[in-house]
Amino acid sequence: MQSTQFDRRKQLIGLSLAIAGAILFSAKAIVAKLLYQYQLDAVTVIAFRMLFSLPVFGAIAWWQSRQQAPLASTDRWRLVGLGFVGYYLSSFLDFLGLQYISAGLERLILFLTPSFVLLIHVWWFKRSIRPIEYLSLGIAYLGIVLVFMHDLSFNGNQVILGAGLVLGSALAYAAYLIQSGEMVARIGSLRLVSYAMCVSSVACILQFLLLKPIDHLIQSWQVVSLSVVNAIACTVFPVFLTMFAIQKIGAPKASQAGMIGPVSTLIFAYIFLNEAITVWQLIGSSLVIVGMYLLSRK
Secondary structure, eight states: OHHHHHHHHHHHHHHHHHHHHHHHHHHHHHHHHHHHTTTOOHHHHHHHHHHHHHHHHHHHHHHHHHHSOOOOHHHHHHHHHHHIIIIIIHHHHHHHHTTTSOHHHHHHHHHTHHHHHHHHHHHHSOOOOOHHHHHHHHHHHHHHHHHHHHHHHHHTHHHHHHHHHHHHHHHHHHHHHHHHHHHHHHHOHHHHHHHHHHHHHHHHHHHHHHHSOGGGGOOOHHHHHHHHIIIIIIIIHHHHHHHHHHHHHOHHHHHHHTTHHHHHHHHHHHHHSOOOOOHHHHHHHHHHHHHHHHHHHO
8 A cells, every 4th residue: 555655655755846847948938939039049048047057067078077987988978969969959949949039939849859869760770661651640730830921921021930940959959868878878868968068068158159259148137047947947847747757656657747738838938928829829739749749649
């Protein structure tokens, strides 16, 4: 009896952590949109995000380096590549795209990342697709088409550009997930993520210093406050909440709990950005969630 209660409590805690992580990570798009209202661009927004998150990830990376054996030189270069593609390139394309599309559409495109992982395996590793996977992909992509066409009717070419950039972000992150799988098993997820985030942070900050005058670091207290929220609440916390959730309930259940992300984005966008929630958005979002649910169940 006590064992059953303990398992239920563990499941409840794990699900709560996964849901909280998904909601906080999805709120990143809302915070970015709010920052853009202060006439900032993607280079500045992402630089401030990584500037405030770097001390946390740097401290964790240092602690991990003290706890474990040094990395081989090949692993170090692989981590540099993973950090560049998985967190710098993916994040930069995402923030660029958010300048042109709604937060709801951005979250739905990123939510398709598991399907891109599957398609990369099919194309690169010659893996076959099962009928249930065809069904899940068809349902999810139909939902994206509905939301995309809805937004396209209002914003035209901007939606095409923004959706293309966010699609590139999702593909970059899918490539990171595929390449990082073996390293996660070997060196651990905490060490890999902290190292990769340090690489990404340095790349984002260097990009800012190369492209912007140094006095652009002087911003209003509103910009600084939102950037701290973006860095800590929408970047650091979700990484660890999701990691702890996976440890308690496993990746499949954590992934399914994360399906609340697109829904929370629509609600937050309505509250904080005055983005309307239409019937077409609800139908499209529901189809995407159902499609990804079927894929995760498989």
